[in-house]
Amino acid sequence: MRTIAVIALKGGSGKTTVATHIALAAHLRGLKTVVADTDPQRSATEVLRARDGLGPTSVGAIGSSLFAAQIAAVGSGMDTMVIDTAAGAVEDVAQAIVVADYSLLVVRPTLMDIAAAVRTVDIIRRLRKPAMIVVNQAPTARDGVEPPSVKRALRALEVMRLPVVPTLLRSRAIYQSALETGKSVEECYDVNAAREIAALWTFIERFTFGKRDTPPPPDAAEDEDLKFAP
Numbered sequence: 001m002r003t004i005a006v007i008a009l010k011g012g013s014g015k016t017t018v019a020t021h022i023a024l025a026a027h028l029r030g031l032k033t034v035v036a037d038t039d040p041q042r043s044a045t046e047v048l049r050a051r052d053g054l055g056p057t058s059v060g061a062i063g064s065s066l067f068a069a070q071i072a073a074v075g076s077g078m079d080t081m082v083i084d085t086a087a088g089a090v091e092d093v094a095q096a097i098v099v100a101d102y103s104l105l106v107v108r109p110t111l112m113d114i115a116a117a118v119r120t121v122d123i124i125r126r127l128r129k130p131a132m133i134v135v136n137q138a139p140t141a142r143d144g145v146e147p148p149s150v151k152r153a154l155r156a157l158e159v160m161r162l163p164v165v166p167t168l169l170r171s172r173a174i175y176q177s178a179l180e181t182g183k184s185v186e187e188c189y190d191v192n193a194a195r196e197i198a199a200l201w202t203f204i205e206r207f208t209f210g211k212r213d214t215p216p217p218p219d220a221a222e223d224e225d226l227k228f229a230p
């Protein structure tokens, strides 16, 4: 089983949005998937509940019970576990990083958010665990050129010395409206958002597990258009 923790000590960066989308991406590709929801607000659990059982299962956990949840998930034949974490919960985030094969640090492309991410990166380093950064809520590139704020943010992210997912998740209303009905953007009629999530999933698979053992999603990440614009 693969375990991916979605982390950020900052609230509102998009952890739940990314965690549920990754879990749904795995589910839609035929993988048995569980979300371990360590946020007391249980937002990910609420999102998945809207699917009436047709989707990833979810289990409430706190940091110290994550390992038990992971063992239980292996026992019930799960292929993938995605951990959603709460903002500011240092202990829970550290536990999630420890049990995960890979952590995905979600940051918005603003200097304030990146400065706030330094603390999370520090925890990752101390724990000596692999992680990568996904940029979420990026403003759209115009005429193929990234806004200066995004370019600055990408340069600032280099300081973290962690791999950055080469597809930025743009700020799109569909990310919010899709989850309100328990759906991934891959199940909605928004080609651009669907391609972003497919590309994110493909990158996670390649990068973290070094192999592709699920069918390639339709026109996914090989797509040059989805990489950072110049």
Ligand SMILES: Nc1ncnc2c1ncn2[C@@H]1O[C@H](COP(=O)(O)OP(=O)(O)O)[C@@H](O)[C@H]1O
Pocket (backbone or CB within 6 Å): 008, 010, 011, 012, 013, 014, 015, 016, 017, 018, 043, 087, 136, 137, 138, 169, 170, 171, 172, 173, 175, 176
């Ligand atoms: N890429 C995106 N585009 C537009 N809205 C987004 C995007 N990602 C997250 N949001 C919105 O931002 C808010 C915070 O996202 P959420 O996933 O709940 O963050 P967190 O779990 O880190 O607190 C939510 O209203 C969510 O719908």
Ligand SMILES: [Mg+2]
Pocket (backbone or CB within 6 Å): 015, 016, 017, 039, 043, 085, 086
């Ligand atoms: Mg959340």
